[in-house]
Amino acid sequence: MYLELAPAEAHEAISGEQVTLVDIRDPESFQAAHLV
Numbered sequence: 001m002y003l004e005l006a007p008a009e010a011h012e013a014i015s016g017e018q019v020t021l022v023d024i025r026d027p028e029s030f031q032a033a034h035l036v
Contacts, residue, residue: 005013005021013019023030 002009010021014021
């Protein structure tokens with residue numbers, strides 16, 4: 001389990017296996033930057 005995940009770490013994690021990511025940021029933070 002990660003509390004924080006850098007974009008490169010997220011890409012590596014989701015490229016190799018099935019994972020579930022839960023984004024719990026507020027709407028403004030999500031709009032500023034998020035995975036597509």
